[in-house]
Amino acid sequence: MEKQPFQPVSTGVRRDRGSRKTRPFHIVLALPFVVLLGLVGRVSLFSDVPRTSTIPINASQILQQCSDLYRVPGPSPDFPKRTQSDRLQPGTKPVLIRNATIWTGHVEGLETLFGDILLADGLIKAVGEVDAAHLAAYEDLATVDAQGAWVSPGIIDVHSHLGVEASPHLEGAADGNSFQGTMAPWMRSLDGLNTHDEGLRLGVAGGLTTSLILPGSADAIGGQAFVIKLRPTTEKSPTSFLLEPPSDLGNGTHLPPTHLAWKHMKHACGENPSRFYGVTRMDSVWAWREAYNTAKKVKTAQDDYCLRAEAGNWDNLGSFREDFQWQPLIDILRGKVKVQTHCYEAVDFDNFVRLSNEFEFPVAAFHHAHEAYLVPDVLKRAYGPTPAVAIFSTFSGYKRESYRSSEYAAKVLAEAGIRSDHPAIVSRYLVHEAQVAHHYGLPTYLALSAVTTTAAGVLGLDHRIGFLKIGYDADVVIWDSHPLALGATPRQVFIDGIPQIEKPYGWAKLAESQSAPKTPDYDAEAAEALKHDGLPPLQEFSATTADRVVFANVSSVWVRNEDGVEELTGAKDLGFVTVEGGRIVGTGKDAAYVEALSQPSTHLVDLQGGSIAPAIVSTGTSLGLQEISMEASTTDGAVFDPLQDDASSILGNTLIRAVDGLQFATRDALLAYRAGVTSSVTFPEGGFLSGLGVSFSLVHVTLNHLEIASVSTQIAALRHLLLDRLKGDAGIWFGKVALGLMPLVVRVHSADIIATLLELKAEVEDLTGAALKLTLLGATEAHLLADAISAADVGVIVPPRTYPYTWDDRRIMAGHPLTETSLVPYLLDHGIKVGIAPQGIDDFSPGMAAWSARKLRWDAGWVAVEGNLTEQEIYPLVSTNIDKLLGVRANPAHGDLVATRGGGLLSFEGKVVAIISPRRGSVDII
Numbered sequence: 001m002e003k004q005p006f007q008p009v010s011t012g013v014r015r016d017r018g019s020r021k022t023r024p025f026h027i028v029l030a031l032p033f034v035v036l037l038g039l040v041g042r043v044s045l046f047s048d049v050p051r052t053s054t055i056p057i058n059a060s061q062i063l064q065q066c067s068d069l070y071r072v073p074g075p076s077p078d079f080p081k082r083t084q085s086d087r088l089q090p091g092t093k094p095v096l097i098r099n100a101t102i103w104t105g106h107v108e109g110l111e112t113l114f115g116d117i118l119l120a121d122g123l124i125k126a127v128g129e130v131d132a133a134h135l136a137a138y139e140d141l142a143t144v145d146a147q148g149a150w151v152s153p154g155i156i157d158v159h160s161h162l163g164v165e166a167s168p169h170l171e172g173a174a175d176g177n178s179f180q181g182t183m184a185p186w187m188r189s190l191d192g193l194n195t196h197d198e199g200l201r202l203g204v205a206g207g208l209t210t211s212l213i214l215p216g217s218a219d220a221i222g223g224q225a226f227v228i229k230l231r232p233t234t235e236k237s238p239t240s241f242l243l244e245p246p247s248d249l250g251n252g253t254h255l256p257p258t259h260l261a262w263k264h265m266k267h268a269c270g271e272n273p274s275r276f277y278g279v280t281r282m283d284s285v286w287a288w289r290e291a292y293n294t295a296k297k298v299k300t301a302q303d304d305y306c307l308r309a310e311a312g313n314w315d316n317l318g319s320f321r322e323d324f325q326w327q328p329l330i331d332i333l334r335g336k337v338k339v340q341t342h343c344y345e346a347v348d349f350d351n352f353v354r355l356s357n358e359f360e361f362p363v364a365a366f367h368h369a370h371e372a373y374l375v376p377d378v379l380k381r382a383y384g385p386t387p388a389v390a391i392f393s394t395f396s397g398y399k400r401e402s403y404r405s406s407e408y409a410a411k412v413l414a415e416a417g418i419r420s421d422h423p424a425i426v427s428r429y430l431v432h433e434a435q436v437a438h439h440y441g442l443p444t445y446l447a448l449s450a451v452t453t454t455a456a457g458v459l460g461l462d463h464r465i466g467f468l469k470i471g472y473d474a475d476v477v478i479w480d481s482h483p484l485a486l487g488a489t490p491r492q493v494f495i496d497g498i499p500q501i502e503k504p505y506g507w508a509k510l511a512e513s514q515s516a517p518k519t520p521d522y523d524a525e526a527a528e529a530l531k532h533d534g535l536p537p538l539q540e541f542s543a544t545t546a547d548r549v550v551f552a553n554v555s556s557v558w559v560r561n562e563d564g565v566e567e568l569t570g571a572k573d574l575g576f577v578t579v580e581g582g583r584i585v586g587t588g589k590d591a592a593y594v595e596a597l598s599q600p601s602t603h604l605v606d607l608q609g610g611s612i613a614p615a616i617v618s619t620g621t622s623l624g625l626q627e628i629s630m631e632a633s634t635t636d637g638a639v640f641d642p643l644q645d646d647a648s649s650i651l652g653n654t655l656i657r658a659v660d661g662l663q664f665a666t667r668d669a670l671l672a673y674r675a676g677v678t679s680s681v682t683f684p685e686g687g688f689l690s691g692l693g694v695s696f697s698l699v700h701v702t703l704n705h706l707e708i709a710s711v712s713t714q715i716a717a718l719r720h721l722l723l724d725r726l727k728g729d730a731g732i733w734f735g736k737v738a739l740g741l742m743p744l745v746v747r748v749h750s751a752d753i754i755a756t757l758l759e760l761k762a763e764v765e766d767l768t769g770a771a772l773k774l775t776l777l778g779a780t781e782a783h784l785l786a787d788a789i790s791a792a793d794v795g796v797i798v799p800p801r802t803y804p805y806t807w808d809d810r811r812i813m814a815g816h817p818l819t820e821t822s823l824v825p826y827l828l829d830h831g832i833k834v835g836i837a838p839q840g841i842d843d844f845s846p847g848m849a850a851w852s853a854r855k856l857r858w859d860a861g862w863v864a865v866e867g868n869l870t871e872q873e874i875y876p877l878v879s880t881n882i883d884k885l886l887g888v889r890a891n892p893a894h895g896d897l898v899a900t901r902g903g904g905l906l907s908f909e910g911k912v913v914a915i916i917s918p919r920r921g922s923v924d925i926i
């Protein structure tokens, strides 16, 4: 079979090669009418059988059972002619969306139409021009004027744990994995699906309409996965969320009998099964081979039975061999299952591809697939069509398996699917993943396809979702900007034709965000990643120079000042900026620039309309304390926790200092540097009192409901530290904190705990007479106490987008389109000093969030777009405010600057091309 590079797996499944002759009719049996003819044909054959043979009374059932074995999944041939969806909710009103810019998904994602879309009976009834006669057929027609807005198919996530790892996380609903053993094909994610998961409602708010819910990856075979739509149903049951539930699921399937739904099976390679069971890769592969061999034996017995039945050899028929437990794997061997495999690296792909060829089953997709871009030929060797890959845009480096991953992987593989692994990446922001992949070189049409059409193919559902096409499910998103523009947010989302957002909030976005961003060229970087097997050198620059550097075609220059930031207007509108010894010495227009160029030692950098902006400061992660967060030997490790561990006999009252655990040139730090982050305020990781941040500017504690000690114990401990003058090191530092000489940084989310902290602050101030400098890190519920936080002069550092990971942050302000405003603008409006920390600081350990520092530029850009903030307002949130909130005394004249080509630092257009450092007196030209 001709293999194509990284095509999504289509509904066709390769048949067993040697078996066609012996089963002359299974190919056509998918067609109902031919089934009948086939049986008639067989009946006439029966007359050739010796008369002594007894035809069993249920011969036709037996033949039917046998023909069913060889049915190929997929819709019945008349499926496209359906006039009503099997998921139609009675009472759904028809809707006409007018004046839309329609991305249909057709022509490989290149087709865009301008016009209308008619939704009725749970289906798309017309796209483009809708004639009046057609409309007349619908009473009650609601009309939505899209006013030219982009409209796309509903977003599809091929890798999610929505419902099975429900949010907020509570012990009673952690149903993502079975821990009974490494082989569990009989487990079903549906059986743990919690429909109260907040992630469902929030996912819809991001345009997500369909997700494949996979069991976790603790087991080498984790169990069966199910496709759900995210809308609430009238029945409210998990079953009623299913899209095309397989027929053998019992109650809940509404498909005609001729429509055989695909099944899905989760497999996991590599580290995860090993972590949970202490098995190795060798054990996992043997466990697969043994399991598939068991299934193969049963399958062979079934096939032999059917061969006898088909030949009319009734006397020797015997009984049909069944195996309730292993049937799911037999289904795989019969090509009825999309095999969805969590697999990161070369050794794992190689193993699984060998398995697929040994047992002759195709692989629908490799998920995670961090090293797929390094070994595409291994994937092409898989049995049947080349598997798709479902990858993250940038989430990487957190474990050994993902160490060699590259942000250019999607570009290299081109036709990749992008997925969330929700809640690893919150699935509400799946489109943001596509945006980031687009920035790093995945073409526009493929980036959109990755979360719609390609994803639909991976799920075997491209006959009904993923496209805007007549007869397809009415899953439609109206966007406030081009879906690949930073901060793109749905204005409305339809699932099965039902509008999902009761009262959508938002604002009319600018004209320039109505087209896809013009993204940088990363050909050279992608080639380097491949050349160095995923570990390109990051410390080498094309030049590091104290000589004169002239930046030409600059559109704006922003620098730090005492209050925040200010614009230097001298170079505005394609002027130039001259830098010597790492300092800006001049700005201007053409004449002076020509003069500058005549100097022999001048480096010229054409910014092509890009900008110069204050470098970003990151905080809240373990950047600089680790190389691979899940590999203990590469990290500083967790600090001892004075509330849990007893190391005090050695440590006394010494405070732990992050600076003592620093590692230089970690990849996360270097990647962040290359994305404009030139400093990080890092704390020791873990525990209640983690200690002094790097640069000794602050003391850091964590307060939440997840510690072993109660919240009230944690508060009591803090009160003790602040008020009962301790001896030694801790006494000195906490004395300074109590006197307001250095800030106390508390990682906290819950508004209740924040309220207690505000009271404790007042209590301490009453006794000391000094203003305690308190900064809240995380603070996802801060909006509930905005007035009190503002009155207490407390600062907050929040993630750019919040999510109710735990009970402590369950009451987030969800932002557009669900709430009128969002967290950052709301806090700013209350006069609170705000900083933005990398995405993930509210969920992961500080170690797990370190990779995301490199995305701070777009996190800030996102907040600016959502809140309609100006450059004057947004730059301080990721630079000077962080310094101030953490007590870092920075001379504004020494502040690093970042030069970007093609667009601004906070945009998808800009590419970081130089770091200007007055402190070091030099410029790194990247």
Ligand SMILES: *[C@@H]1O[C@H](CO)[C@@H](O)[C@H](O)[C@H]1NC(C)=O
Residues within 6 Å of the ligand: 056, 058, 061, 062, 065, 319
């Ligand atoms: C046919 O009848 C036999 C004997 O009763 C039974 O064991 C078998 O399950 C039946 N097969 C089908 C497909 O109904």
Ligand SMILES: *[C@@H]1O[C@H](CO)[C@@H](O)[C@H](O)[C@H]1NC(C)=O
Residues within 6 Å of the ligand: 098, 099, 145, 147, 148
């Ligand atoms: C929207 O559609 C209506 C009906 O087709 C038309 O009258 C109106 O001019 C359109 N508006 C825009 C902005 O195109």
Ligand SMILES: *[C@@H]1O[C@H](CO)[C@@H](O)[C@H](O)[C@H]1NC(C)=O
Residues within 6 Å of the ligand: 250, 251, 252
């Ligand atoms: C549920 O399944 C049982 C057994 O197959 C069947 O008798 C019943 O009618 C089904 N109910 C619904 C609502 O489909």
Ligand SMILES: *[C@@H]1O[C@H](CO)[C@@H](O)[C@H](O)[C@H]1NC(C)=O
Residues within 6 Å of the ligand: 552, 553, 604, 605, 606, 608
């Ligand atoms: C500035 O941009 C223009 C237009 O792209 C280009 O022709 C010119 O060479 C650029 N200037 C420099 C110094 O690179």
Ligand SMILES: *[C@@H]1O[C@H](CO)[C@@H](O)[C@H](O)[C@H]1NC(C)=O
Residues within 6 Å of the ligand: 507, 508, 868, 869, 870
């Ligand atoms: C966005 O902010 C600008 C000023 O920066 C203002 O002119 C514009 O009206 C604002 N847009 C909305 C929708 O608030």
